[in-house]
Structure formats: structure tokens, C-alpha cells
Amino acid sequence: MRRITSCLVCSSDDLSRSPAIVAPFIREYALGGAGRPEVPTQAVLLTCASCEMDFYDLRYDDDEIAALYAGYRGERYFALRHHFEPLYTRKYNDNNGRESASIDTRKRTVQALVTEALGNTTITSVLDFGGDAGQFIPDFEGAARYVLEVSDVPPEPGVTSVSRLEELEKPVDLVILAHVLEHVSDPVALLTELMTAVGDGGYLYVEVPLDRPKLPPPWAVRLQASWVKTVTCNTRLTVAVDAVSTPVRVLARGRWIPFTFPRLHEHINFFSPGALARTLERGGWHAVAQKQYDHSTGLLGLSVFGVLATREVPATEPPAGQGSP
Numbered sequence: 001m002r003r004i005t006s007c008l009v010c011s012s013d014d015l016s017r018s019p020a021i022v023a024p025f026i027r028e029y030a031l032g033g034a035g036r037p038e039v040p041t042q043a044v045l046l047t048c049a050s051c052e053m054d055f056y057d058l059r060y061d062d063d064e065i066a067a068l069y070a071g072y073r074g075e076r077y078f079a080l081r082h083h084f085e086p087l088y089t090r091k092y093n094d095n096n097g098r099e100s101a102s103i104d105t106r107k108r109t110v111q112a113l114v115t116e117a118l119g120n121t122t123i124t125s126v127l128d129f130g131g132d133a134g135q136f137i138p139d140f141e142g143a144a145r146y147v148l149e150v151s152d153v154p155p156e157p158g159v160t161s162v163s164r165l166e167e168l169e170k171p172v173d174l175v176i177l178a179h180v181l182e183h184v185s186d187p188v189a190l191l192t193e194l195m196t197a198v199g200d201g202g203y204l205y206v207e208v209p210l211d212r213p214k215l216p217p218p219w220a221v222r223l224q225a226s227w228v229k230t231v232t233c234n235t236r237l238t239v240a241v242d243a244v245s246t247p248v249r250v251l252a253r254g255r256w257i258p259f260t261f262p263r264l265h266e267h268i269n270f271f272s273p274g275a276l277a278r279t280l281e282r283g284g285w286h287a288v289a290q291k292q293y294d295h296s297t298g299l300l301g302l303s304v305f306g307v308l309a310t311r312e313v314p315a316t317e318p319p320a321g322q323g324s325p
């Protein structure tokens with residue numbers, strides 16, 4: 001992992017710091033094993049005063065991303081994660097992203113946003129970047145459906161799997177990037193790269209969870225730092241505190257609870273609607289529509305935020321027929 005010291009979205013140095021731990025599962029599964037001395041136990045959650053972005057100072061390297069997502073939610077992933085996090089159940093592992101109600105909600109939401117923005121134009125091709133088996137791609141009639149997925153999940157019938165953007169025969173009308181940006185080390189670079197996948201007048205739909213960690217009040221930051229230090233000196237204590245952190249977060253319902261702290265896990269970036277807007281802007285995209293809605297994901301029923309964006313600068317002139325003569 002590498003450490004960054006300025007904002008990954010706006011480059012500001014005006015950052016506040018909150019002590020955090022690296023989840024034991026992540027150390028073992030993605031970082032090469034807790035026994036290795038160079039594998040970090042502590043991280044810092046940074047909050048940017050300028051763009052509202054929350055993110056960890058530690059960023060995954062390409063090989064760590066590959067280790068984390070190649071067999072995502074497969075047997076080894078589940079066994080190790082359940083070992084460190086006993087409340088991470090088989091049912092949750094196998095159902096996540098497979099529940100028909102949450103698939104339908106996502107598909108309907110994306111389709112409604114795109115249809116409203118498009119007017120009479122039709123979508124002829126869609127790429128779901130990081131889209132699992134392609135089950136979340138909305139039903140645009142006759143549209144070619146592609147999925148680019150780093151895990152080894154086979155695509156659904158009718159969905160073509162590509163392993164790189166260059167494998168697309170031509171740019172697509174719509175790229176979906178849902179629940180990906182919170183995982184990646186450089187969100188702005190990914191958004192910039194995706195411009196090559198979208199044709200003229202095409203769209204990008206980005207969706208992120210609104211699940212920013214609850215930060216301690218200023219008076220508690222030093223206490224929290226001592227507590228993080230104490231916990232991370234003892235492997236068994238780290239595992240115990242880590243294992244109960246998710247239920248505590250659920251029960252806390254938005255409040256900060258003493259003796260809890262953020263843990264670096266798969267999510268390393270936490271967006272507010274404003275921070276996502278800034279990130280899209282930096283990646284060269286222009287937002288045209290947005291929607292916040294509830295997305296059921298088992299234990300953590302959470303709110304998600306979706307933005308539809310284009311490469312083109314939206315026209316500022318009134319649409320034909322509505323302007324002055």
C-alpha cells in the first residue's frame with residue numbers, strides 16, 4: 001500500500017485526521033498476511049475541508065486490488081472473512097448483489113434517469129464496469145450489453161464479458177459505474193479513463209453508497225489515537241474489536257460511539273453528494289441528473305446516491321420550441 005498526504009480529489013492539504021485500523025481480514029487476504037512486518041495495522045481517515053471527501057491515507061497497489069477482487073466472494077474469500085468477522089455469514093456472502101428486489105430497484109432507477117435525460121434518443125449499447133454478471137444492466141430494448149469485471153464471475157446469458165476497455169468494438173452509449181468508486185485507489189483517473197469508452201453524446205451513470213464513517217468529536221481524537229494504538233498492539237484484541245464494529249455501526253444509527261473507530265476495509269473512499277460532484281468534475285464529466293434512494297443490502301440498509309453525467313457540456317440554451325422567437 002502507498003500513503004497519500006493530500007486530497008485525492010482536489011489536491012488540498014487542508015485535511016483533518018482520524019485514527020483508524022486496517023481490518024485483519026484485509027491484512028491477511030489482500031496484503032499478504034498479518035505475519036509480515038511491513039503490512040500496516042493502522043491507517044488514517046482523512047477528511048478534506050475543501051471538497052468534503054473522506055478517504056484513507058493508505059491506497060491499494062494494483063497487485064493488492066487484484067488479490068482482493070480476483071476471487072471476490074468465492075470460497076477462500078468467504079472462509080477467511082468469516083474467520084475474522086464471524087457475523088459475515090454465508091447467506092450474506094452469497095445473496096449480496098443477487099437479491100431480485102435490489103436488482104430491480106437499481107435497474108428501474110437507472111433506466112428512469114437515463115430515459116428522462118435522453119428524450120427520443122435510444123440506448124444501443126451499455127457497459128457495466130465492475131458489474132458482476134451483468135444482472136444490474138437495465139432493459140434497454142435491443143441494446144448490446146457488456147460487463148467488465150475483475151472477479152471471475154461468468155456473465156449472464158446475453159451479456160458479453162470484456163477484460164479491458166480496449167476490447168469494446170466501439171464506444172458505448174452508456175457506462176454504468178455503480179459501487180466501484182468507493183473501492184478504487186484513484187477515482188479521478190478511473191473517471192478520466194472511462195471517457196474513452198463513451199461515444200459522443202453518451203452517458204455515464206455513477207452510483208456510490210452514502211456511508212461516511214462517523215468521526216469522533218475534536219475532543220476525542222487524541223483518546224481515539226491512544227485506543228487505536230493499544231488495540232493494534234494486540235492481534236486478538238484487534239480481531240475482537242474489528243468483528244463487532246459492523247453491528248455497532250448499525251446500532252449507532254449515525255452517532256459516534258466511544259471506543260469505536262473506522263477500519264480500512266474494501267471501501268477506501270466515502271462520498272457525500274458534493275464530493276461526488278467534485279470528483280466527476282475533476283474526471284471531466286458534467287452531471288445532468290441525480291437521485292438518492294434506499295438500496296437494501298442485508299444488515300446495512302443504506303442510502304445510495306446516483307448521478308448521470310455526460311462528456312459534453314450541457315447546452316445552456318433553452319430546448320427548441322421553448323425559447324423566444
Ligand SMILES: [Zn+2]
Nearest residue numbers: 007010048051
Ligand atoms: Zn478535497
